[in-house]
Amino acid sequence: MFDQPGSILLAGASGGVATALGVEVLQRFPDAELLTISRNAEGPQAFTPTRHLQADLTDPDSVAGVRDFVRASDDPPDWVICCCGILHTEDHGPEKALDQCEEGWLLQSMRINVVTHIHLAQALAPALKPSHPLVWASLSAKVGSIGDNHLGGWYSYRMSKAALNMFIRNLSIEWGRRLDHCCVVAVHPGTTDTALSKPFQKNIPEDKLYSASTSAERIVDVLAGLDEERNGRLLFWDGEVLPW
């Protein structure tokens, strides 16, 4: 049901995984309409979307603009992939211990890892049609799994991804009631060679650090293989269900 998207909305479209996803979906579904959203005005450089919108999804005022952007198509998108996320900036890295936790960084992590996804969903919601099947995938992270946390550390990233996972679970229930066919999931892309993981790659075995194109291929495989049984799940890059 979900394996042949005719239109795809990709948000956070300038990031490493997102760029590779754009290339991948256009290769697999050359006739699909591809809509992209990014803070970047020019849009993605590695591929040409059908339409692009510059928007900062951390800003509540972005919702109205994204709403109009989505509504300019006749139908809602078949797939929505939200790639927005942050692990570090020049000034902040993931905390190793409690005494490094800081309100400002936690809130910034929440804004980028969670609120962007909420704003995108709020913008999309009015365009949804009960009979139109929908796949929603938020790129999350395995370290956001509470059940799988045996190492500790990375407080703000873990907490914000755990919050994103709860958002996805809630959304899957709400849209599961509203739509005849939908699958709302969080996906862990695997450790991928992008700007986000760059400072943390030295302890990753070479065969566990994946190129963005490999991760994109796997994510598209997972989405194309979804069924409604998977609605409301956190999925590993091979489609395995991870514990919350």
Ligand SMILES: NC(=O)c1ccc[n+]([C@@H]2O[C@H](COP(=O)([O-])OP(=O)(O)OC[C@H]3O[C@@H](n4cnc5c(N)ncnc54)[C@H](OP(=O)(O)O)[C@@H]3O)[C@@H](O)[C@H]2O)c1
């Ligand atoms: N790389 C990994 O190893 C890995 C592992 C597990 C999970 N993930 C998750 O996968 C997703 C993509 O990661 P990536 O590796 O491609 O990282 P990336 O290259 O740093 O891309 C991050 C994306 O987040 C958006 N973003 C960053 N800062 C933002 C801000 N201040 N306001 C709004 N949006 C902002 C950017 O969107 P625009 O610039 O286009 O607006 C960008 O596309 C993230 O959610 C990440 O947590 C990655």
